[in-house]
Amino acid sequence: MKSIAQKLKYTALGIANAIILLVIWSFIEPRMLNVENETAEIPNLPASWSGKQIAQLTDFQIGLWGDNRGTARRSVAKIVEAKPAIALISGDFLYHPGENITPEIETAVDIVRPLVEAGIPTYAVLGNHDYGMSSKKATPKTQEAERLEIKLEAAGIKVLENEVVQLPLSGSNEPLYLVGVGSLWASRDNVDKALDSVPDSSPRIVMIHNPDTFEQFPVNSAPLAVAGHTHGGQVRVPGLPQWSWLRFTQKDKVYADGWAKGFGEPSNRLYVNRGIGMSIAPIRLFCRPELTFFTLQPEEVS
Structure with missing residues (x-):
């Protein structure tokens, strides 16, 4: 029979090997993109928009060591292939702007430029990392954020800050509005101004970066809101999105990804996208990057 010491030794080796495998996997998983397909109901949605697709990407975090730009490019290629009516990018193009952010901005813009070249109307808001805020x-580094905005606009990406646009649809003049709100942490958010x-009662989609902004929307004002920021918790227990690093370190009130149930005012619905990039370290564990349609x-309307 094996001695207790031997059993403990083999158990310790097994645990050590499992940890090593998890660490290795955490560097592989960021390259494994999940494509999520969701149905979103919007009151008073025009008939011409019924059945149309909207794509959402978020949180590239370009500039983090070992960033996930390859997956970001693949996600954009999938959008181009799917040809949705609209593409939305909900902030954090950059990770932490330094003294020379020109290469990072150029990379971020180069990643999203194919959307415009494919004729897909594309809109964005900026996130806290775009202002250098970890x-x-x-x-907030306002000048750095403005440089990013200027380059995105020059590439054909409309950047919204507390404003509204009527979304274009070929062959239709029926209105569907997009409400874009600025960065919460940078104190650039103004929901009242945006609305x-x-x-009144018009169909609309809301785009924000930080899910916490969603609480500011009055009843019936955000039937579909999309956000990012959380990275899905980045490291979490498999099958339990609420059991994540984010949940325990920041005591977040919102689940790290998916539909945020019981959050915000009645008749408002928020979807939190896990995003593409990462913070602190280029790892994800049981939390793959996400592209959402x-x-x-x-x-x-009841």
């Missing part, structure tokens, strides 16, 4: 207490130009459907 914490709420950091001072001022939206006609929403198929729009009408919903009767």
Whole structure:
């Protein structure tokens, strides 16, 4: 019979090998893109928009050592192949702008440029990392964020900050609005201003970076809101998105990804995308990068 010491030794070796495998896998998983398909119901959705697809990407985090730019490019290629009506990018193109952010900006813009070249109307908001903010207490780097915005706009990406646009659809003049809100941590968010130009009871989609902004929307004002920021928790227990590094270190009120149930005002719905990139270290564990397609459907107003 094996001695207790031998059993402990083999157990310890087994645990050590499992940890090593998990560490190795955590560097592989960021390259494994998940494509999620969701149905989103919007009150008063025009008939011409029913069944149309909206694509969402978020959180490239270009500039982190070992960043996930390859997966970002593949996700954009999948959008181009799918040809949705609209593409949305909900912030954090960059990781942490330094003294020379020109190469990082050029890379981020180069990644999304194929969307415009394919004729897909593309819209974005900026996130906290685009302002160089890795914490709420950091001072926002406004000039760096403006440089990114200028380059995105020059490439044909419309960057929204507390404003509304009517989304284009070939062969239709029926209105569907996109409400884009600025960065919460950079104090550039103004939900009231963003909603001022939206006609009452009109169909709309809301794009924000930080899910916490969603709480500011009044009842019935955000039937479909999309956000990023969380990276899905980045490291989590398999099958349990609420058991993540984010949940325990930041005590987040929102699940790290998917539909945020019981959050925000009545009749508002928020979807949190896991994003492409990462923070601190280029790892993901049981939390693959995400590209989301929403198929729009009408919903009767009760």
